[in-house]
Amino acid sequence: MSHTETLTIERLGHRGEGIATFDGKSVFVGLTLEGETVIAEIEGNRGRLIEIIDPSPERRPAPCPHFGSCGGCQLQHLGLETYGRFKRSLVVDALSRANVNANIADLVFAHGAGRRRATLHATRAAAGFMALRSHHIHDLDTCPILVPALAPAPEITRSVAAVAGPCDVGFTASDLGLDVAVRAKGARPTARLTEIARQFDLARLSLNGEPLILQRLPVVTMGPSSVPLPVSSFLQATAEAEEVLASLVLNAIRGARHVADLFCGMGPFALRIALKVPVFAADSDAPAIGALEAARRNTxxxxxxxxxxxxxxxxxxxxxxxxRFDAVVLDPPRAGAQAQVRTLAKSKVKTVIYVSCDPQSFARDAAILIAGGYRIGTVSPVDQFAYSSHVEIFAVFYRNEQRA
Structure with a gap:
């Protein structure tokens, strides 16, 4: 049974929610900041914000009118300095729990023009991201964190749902237009879906993994190459983040003559590395490897x-x-690269470059490498997921000379 209480927010949790103590237990209240006094409706360990009695001086107006209802963003109310400290703290805390001592740099902002990929959910009644702390969809008309090319995404999603029914619609802003991938249980190709692709001049429209209409082959520029996009392919969320991370990777491999790029995807690092030295690239995603090979042939x-x-x-x-390698680049999914790292920890590889999207799995893998005789350099948090509680991590590990 819920009840209303006055709470003082003591700190922010790793999901960006304020944490208060009531009756000896932690209560999580979203949309709040450290030091604020608030009134919240408490149910279990969750609190729904009703009123801010004493706001933090770090609070700022949210740039999006949907903030607080839409669940796509959690941190639009944080001032810039607080925001940077919070994102950095996600890395600090994860490494501390893993007993890893490292110098952690300030947050690198890599929002660029916005996110170039997004997945919206839809029914015949609404299209958008999931509502905050809800299984319902928050209906969107605009989203300021997306690149301008994705401005029509809510309208396109509504049009698709009117034909296909409840669905998830993935968008990627390619160099030649929008690549749209629809997932809808039981939906079949129809002339109306083809009409939607033409109406919005989509580069490609796919349904349940199969291309339905191809007006232009979607491609993205990665370093020196134009890479054809497989359906529902993975990209770094922002083009600027890809550039930032690639620059850090290239700087870290300087002097290496033989490089491996593991979990390489479509080659955002491998294609740039190959401008300097030969590279071995591996990934489990067959279409991504195919795209990398096509880009290589045409570059x-x-x-x-x-x-x-x-x-x-x-x-x-x-x-x-x-x-065989002087340097190994790792860019695994959220689960990390534990199996590969365990073998690396026993290897003679001089330099391991790690790009991570999850502080916990990164900290675990970092501890394994350090126990195997590596020294960790400065850790750089990189922010490409604006206003969310996610953070990218870049770090370099050096084989200690006595263990080489």
């Missing part, structure tokens, strides 16, 4: 790229394979 001036489809969770590179 002049690259050193050799040996691309291989390989499940690095089940079949990590063995020692005899790893020891």
């Amino acid at each position: 002049k001036g690259l050193k050799p790229i040996a691309a291989e489809r390989r499940d690095l969770f089940r079949e990590p590179l063995e020692l005899f394979e790893l020891n």
Whole structure:
């Protein structure tokens, strides 16, 4: 049974919610800041904000009219300095829990022009992101965190849902227009969906993984290459973040003659590395490897790229394979790269470059590398997921000379 109480917010949790103590237990209240006094309706360990009695001086007006109702953003009410400290603290806390000592740089902002990919949910009644702390969809008309090319996304999603019924619609802003991938249970190709693709001049419209209409092959520029996009392909959320991370990777491999890019995706790092040195690239995603190979064939001036489809969770590179390389780049999904890192920790690889999208799995893997004789350099948090509680991480690990 719920009840209303006056609370003092003591700190922010890792999801960006304010944490207060009531009756000896923690209560999580979204949309609040440290030091604020608020009135909240409490049910269990959750509190719904009703009123802010004493606001923090760090509070700022949200730039989006949907903030507080839409669940897509959690942090639009934070001032810039508080926001940067919070994102950095996600990395600090994760490394501390794993007993990893490292110098952690200030947050690198890489929002750029906005996110170039997004997935909206839809029924025949609404289209948008999920509502805050709800399983219902918050109906959107605009979203300021997306690149301008994705401005029509809510309208397109509504049009698709009117034909296909409840669905998820994935958008990617490619160099040649929008690549739209629809997931709708039981939906079948119809002339109306084709008409929608033409009405909005979509580069491609796919339904349940299969291209329905292709007006232009969607491509994205990655370093020196134009890369054809597979359906529902993965990209860094912002183009600026890709550039920032790639620059850090290239700086870290300077002097290396043999490089491996593991969990390489479509090659945002491999294609740039190949401007300098040969690279071995591996990923379990067959369409991504196919896109990388197509880009390699169509790009002049690259050193050799040996691309291989390989499940690095089940079949990590063995020692005899790893020891060929001076540097290894890792860019795994949220689960991290534990199996591969365990083998790396026993290897002679001099430099390990780690790009992570999850502080907890990164901290776990960092501890393994350090226990294996690596030294961790400065850790850089990179923010491409504006106003969310997610953060990207870049770090370099150096093999200690006595263990080389």
